[in-house]
Amino acid sequence: MxxxxxxxxxxxxxxxxxxxxxxxxxxxxxxxxxxxxxxxxxxxxxxxxxxxxxxxxxxxxxxxxxxxxxxxxxxxxxxxxxxxxxxxxxxxxxxxxxxxxKTGQQKFTASVASVVPHNDAAIVLELDIEGAAAPAFLPGQYVNIDVPGSGQSRSYSFSSASGETRVGFLIKKIPGGLMSTWLEHAEVGTKLELTGPLGSFYLREVQRPLLFLAGGTGLAPFLSMLEVLARTNPEQKVHLIYGVTRDLDLVLVDEIEAYTKRLANFTFDTVVADVASSHPRKGWVTQHMPEDVLNGGDVDVYLCGPPPMVDAVRKHLDDTGVRPNSFHYEKFTPNAVAKEAA
The missing domain is CATH 3.10.20.30 (Beta-grasp domain)
Structure with a gap:
């Protein structure tokens, strides 16, 4: 059975x-x-x-x-x-x-496995889940992580795939930020309390080409999605546009590059907004969204980034008259306790 x-x-x-x-x-x-x-x-x-x-x-x-x-x-x-x-x-x-x-949010305990800073832009946090059962979640979802000693929590999207006992998060480094400050002194083995999974921003069934739009550490849920896609190897095209403010904000590009070898139809571009950058693609994500990746609207668009980016992409699609088959987005702000998704 x-x-x-x-x-x-x-x-x-x-x-x-x-x-x-x-x-x-x-x-x-x-x-x-x-x-x-x-x-x-x-x-x-x-x-x-x-x-x-x-x-x-x-x-x-x-x-x-x-x-x-x-x-x-x-x-x-x-x-x-x-x-x-x-x-x-x-x-x-x-x-x-x-x-x-009559059901509530699930809670589970994890211990700090590693804390790796990336320039002054982001921190990769890996946690080992306590107990035998690995947490189940949909690729793109997030959890609330309690910040020890503060009585507060912060929301972070999984950057790893479901079903693993070690989970990862890509966290924006904010000077004076509650979680950023705590992570500066976090010790391996420290216990953390997590609540989730949460969120309606997650990868749906792949039936047509996908366009992923990531802003800064909004890259995290797409790393989870890409890992799941790499394991199932769909034939549909997948294109990621990863936009940041400064050159130093481009992190984990090697990990993204690795998916081009695991997913036959995966491509990606990086974009830097800083006009002083020497990056080959400068400006905003909407300026580097060619018609072919929109596929005449026969595309599912997923966007995770700050509210101005979400608003700009929605306006761009309206201005160009392109109506994607579906448009899923998640807005986040650096200190947000909760997220907004659609």
Whole structure:
């Protein structure tokens, strides 16, 4: 009997993972894990348990009525969790909050494995997860990390892939910043508390070319996505544009370059805004976005960067009249406790 991993992503960004057998309905698997997904009848009649399957293969059977789920809705990816039986790992968007489903954010403990500064721009933090189970998350998601002794936390996207006991983060180095200051003296083995995974910015099922737009340490979630893509090796084209303010802000370029050897259809460009830079591509990301990577709109665009970058890219797409098939973005500010995604 096969079992599959089902990611339940709630509208408040909380994600919970459950194991579902191939002969089991998703609603039942969720209840078995003490997650009360919306439902009234559980018989395919009321439509209360309607969610959206964002990736994966499944069977809905024929024991439901059209009033609960029409053929058009099913074709668009809507599902009834009381009828859905998976035949692969799946990601399901649940149109309510985790609290409404009587489930909360997961917490886990990790210890500092390494702290590596990159110029004065960023810090790569690696943590070893305590316990036997590696954390599950969707590539692109983040966690809140408690800063010891402060009573506060900071949000950072995973730069590593799910399922590993060592996880990585790319953190912007901010003079006087709460986490930056603590990391200056962090010792290997120090315990940290993490809460997550969180966020609705994550890699969906790859069905068309991808355009990744990273601003500064907004590169982190794309490193996670690229690692997952390298392991699955999709045939679709993937292009990354990595924009920074100064030359010194370009970090981990060697890691990006390594993916060109692991992903046959992956390419990338780096862009530096500083007019005094000798970098071959100067200016803003929007000035180095050729028409071919937009593929006439038949492209899924993912963007992670500061709010002005997000706004500039949205305006650029509007001005050029290009409407990508989907546009997922995450805005962040250096000291943000929480993130905004769409």
């Amino acid at each position: 096969a079992s599959y991993r089902i990611a339940l992503n709630f509208e408040d960004g909380v994600t919970r993972f459950v194991e579902c057998r191939d002969d089991e309905k998703v609603l039942d698997a969720a209840f078995r894990n003490k997650i009360n997904l919306p439902m009234d009848c559980s018989d395919g009649v009321c439509g209360t348990c309607k969610c959206r399957a964002e990736s994966g293969a499944y069977d809905l059977g024929d024991d439901f009525i059209d009033d609960a789920l029409t053929a058009d809705e099913a074709a668009s990816g809507l599902v009834l969790t009381c009828q859905m039986k998976p035949s692969s790992d799946c990601v399901i968007a649940v149109p309510t909050t985790a609290a409404a489903c």
